[in-house]
Amino acid sequence: MKTHIINIGDELTSGRIANSNAQVISRELFKLGMNIEMIITIPDDNQTVINQLAYSTSNADLVIITGGLGPTEDDRTLQALAEFYEVELEFHPEVFARIQDIFAQREKVASPANRKQAMIPKNFEILSPYLGTAPGLCLHHEHYSMYVFPGVPREMSFLLKTHLLPWIQRNYVCSSMLQKTYRTINLPESELAQKVDNLEEIEKFAKISFLPHFPVNDVVLTVSGENTPAAEKKLQLAEKLLWKKIGPWVYGEGDQTLGEVVGKLLLKHKLTLGIAESCTGGLIADRLTNVEGSSNYFRGGIVAYSIQAKQNMLGIDEDIIEQQGAVSPAIAQLMAEKARLKFRADIGLSTTGLVSLYEHNPKKGLVFCGISTVSFKNTVREVSLGDRKKNKLRFSQVALGMLLEFLKNNI
Incomplete structure (x- = not known):
């Protein structure tokens, strides 16, 4: 069954709001083996909506529309549907009574503008139940079916799962x-x-x-x-x-993050971790602690960003930094070891590098990651030519990847 998804709204075409409805609808229809032929986003403009309706109703078996069902002047989907089908907008008192009831529950009074949401194009069926002030609609034509949903994601998702998906499963043999x-x-x-x-x-x-x-x-x-x-x-x-x-x-x-995978392995092997970060600025610790239960294995982290911080917080000798350079495998290794000892952890992990490509330094875009245990130590060198944020993310990925490799191959 060829399907067209039409998302209507100036807020979508201007980029002010992400089009999450298209993602949700296509994901759910994909599970049923539906053929999504087109996903299009168009503005709140009568003629644009009418033109798209003409194309989609001539080329699709199922047309799904979201948006433009609100009470404001720029919500024009109902009017465009009425003009396209050359029918009247009919007032539905039960819809307006529901709107008034919703406002009363909030101790407010419905605006006269809300009456617009109860004006339904003739021949369209109201999908009940629904969540908000705007009802969903459907129309079953000889050659296609059309479902019209509000643009509010929560309201749209409810109507999708309560009405459209069951209708598809009842009427079509889905792969x-x-x-x-x-x-x-x-x-x-x-x-x-x-x-x-x-x-x-x-x-x-x-x-x-x-x-x-x-x-x-x-x-x-x-x-x-x-x-x-x-x-x-x-x-x-x-x-x-x-x-x-x-x-x-x-x-x-699936959507597993590297932080989740590393965390599960640390938990499985009952190991703890301490981190000393320089150029990644705490990003590794952030990615690890975004995982539920990370307190079971993550002891703590230090952002030793400056040379002074490496000396004062980690106790790395000034002479060693001067001899080796702050961005070096030796300092990365020392940082990992100091982090392990400071947090009394089983494993220490570190990063030191230059994330900016605009610094006048031959080591710009270079990072060294270190790992330390009682019986194992290693460093990894990586170069990245992205911008500052991209390099930080890349370097944190390298460090977590290094930790993952150790956990998979050395435990």
Whole structure:
């Protein structure tokens, strides 16, 4: 069933608000095996809406509209629908009574402008129940069906799950669609694609996509089947082929973060961690403590940003810094060791580098990450040519990746 999703609103076309409704709708329809042919965002303009309605009703089996159902002058979807179908807007007293009741519960009085939300194009069915002041609508035509939802995400999601999805499941034989995401580390997108040199073999069972979003590169497998068991079997076969190629670089699945994966391993092995950060400015600690339960393994962190802080907070000798340089493997190693000892942790982790590319220093864009345990120590060198924020994120990823590799291979 070909589906068009039309999101209406000046706030969307101007970029003031992100179009989360399109993401939610497409994700839910994807699970049912629906073919999303078009997602389009258009402004609150009668003629633009009418033109899009003409195109979508001629080319789609299902048209989903969000937005423009509010009480203000710029909410024009109901009027545009009435003009497109050449019908009158009919007043529905039960809708307005509900609006008045909602306002009364807030100890307020509905504005005359809210009456506009009770003016429904003739022949449209009101979807009840609904959450807000604007009802959802539907129209079943000989050649297509149309669902109209408010733009408020919470209200839209309720109507989607309460009305549209059950209607699709009742009226259409849906295939089962499954999708699995593999999160990789330490491989640029181009190298990742080269690793998967058995693409044709994998695509006998699944569609494969490479989705870079700094600092992570995801590989996504998408499969369809007559039913869930059939789709799961295809996914297992494709996954087995993919894993042979990129398994060593996969650190997680779905929306797992590197901080989560590292945290689970620390918890599993009953290990604790202390951190000393310089150029990453506390970002590693932030990423780790964003995980629920991180207090079970994260002892603490120090941001020793300046040379003086490295001396005073970590006790690194001034002569060593002068001899080796603040950005050096020796200082990274000392910082990791000092962090481990200071926090009485099993593992110490550190970063020292120059994140800015505008500094007059040959070491700009360079970082050294250090790791220290009682019996193990190592440093990693990395260069990044991004802007300041990008470099900080990249360097924190390198440090966490270094910790992950240690936990996987040395414990």
